[in-house]
């Protein structure tokens with residue numbers, strides 16, 4: 001019988017799996033490399049297929065306190081600011097998919113998961129535990145940490161993100177390919193947001209070779225601002241590397257005055273080079289499996305990376321609960337249930353990137369025709385409906 005699961009990585013995916021397992025009565029330890037829980041200044045858009053998981057975990061009131069439900073999403077043209085509606089959210093998302101589309105400060109969503117886990121079982125999260133090795137025998141996995149400690153568990157989940165150590169140990173070093181896109185990230189205090197920018201919707205500014213996404217977080221006190229552009233001279237994949245406001249503004253010179261004004265008001269500008277990894281044919285080996293970015297990192301153009309980590313964590317916990325007598329078989333069933341969908345999202349994200357940066361957007365007339373063609377209602381439905389209707393709580397496993 002499965003009596004314990006060890007999770008390496010305390011990000012959104014690792015904590016979701018941990019909470020779901022604890023709720024099923026399976027004991028969990030989470031090992032996180034960070035010495036303290038720091039707020040990484042970035043937002044997360046969580047569509048209905050992700051909030052469904054959060055509500056199923058009993059986090060409804062916690063997320064309603066910190067998240068923002070926007071009325072919808074709009075598209076704006078990079079230089080003129082011309083605006084088109086992308087889709088309605090708010091009550092429409094709840095009506096269509098049963099759950100809201102919500103915007104979060106990453107620290108707020110992470111905090112809600114940390115608190116719920118602590119209430120379920122205090123001491124689950126072990127900070128300052130950077131995993132350096134795993135080795136498995138017939139019935140157990142040994143996990144080594146850089147602080148000299150060693151742990152054992154019958155099942156290990158590698159939820160250690162895009163540069164996963166566990167993935168490397170299981171399947172060897174990967175070969176990430178630089179996509180030629182750099183993402184700038186930052187937060188703008190509400191009082192500094194230009195009057196022309198709406199705080200009750202999510203906005204995608206699109207232009208040739210670049211796009212900007214912004215939306216309210218932390219109950220509307222902050223605007224999360226992300227600028228992505230094609231740029232070849234920066235290749236560091238990191239949550240914490242800082243750039244300068246001047247460099248950020250220069251990357252978006254010629255863009256609408258509102259975009260420039262928001263860049264000037266960003267608190268700390270972080271930059272992250274986006275890398276692509278080919279789909280993995282397998283996620284598990286014996287008693288060890290992967291979830292989230294560790295096995296299917298993706299470009300952020302569909303805003304689904306963290307949502308997929310939520311779905312993975314929930315489905316994996318369901319599989320382990322159903323098959324406590326044979327947890328290795330449970331890992332195989334988890335993989336079979338999740339791999340095709342996750343890989344399809346990776347592909348869809350890359351395609352959306354090309355759509356957002358199309359050269360036809362350079363001039364107003366071409367842009368109008370392009371947006372009306374590419375964001376026609378049926379096309380939008382085709383791109384998003386299968387994503388938002390997925391139900392991790394009942395999908396066949």
Ligand SMILES: Cc1cc2nc3c(=O)[nH]c(=O)nc-3n(C[C@H](O)[C@H](O)[C@H](O)COP(=O)(O)OP(=O)(O)OC[C@H]3O[C@@H](n4cnc5c(N)ncnc54)[C@H](O)[C@@H]3O)c2cc1C
Pocket residue numbers: 008009010011012013014031032033034043044045046129130131132159160161162163164165183185226272291292293294300303304305306307308309
């Ligand atoms: C610019 C940008 C915008 C995005 N916007 C969205 C969005 O709007 N919506 C959305 O759904 N997704 C979005 N994403 C994607 C999302 O951030 C990721 O997909 C998500 O964070 C993946 O969660 P995870 O738990 O798999 O990994 P992570 O969040 O990366 O967590 C991994 C954890 O493992 C820890 N760790 C790493 N190595 C070790 C080790 N050796 N030992 C112990 N611990 C370790 C790390 O410290 C970290 O805490 C965006 C990404 C980017 C870059």
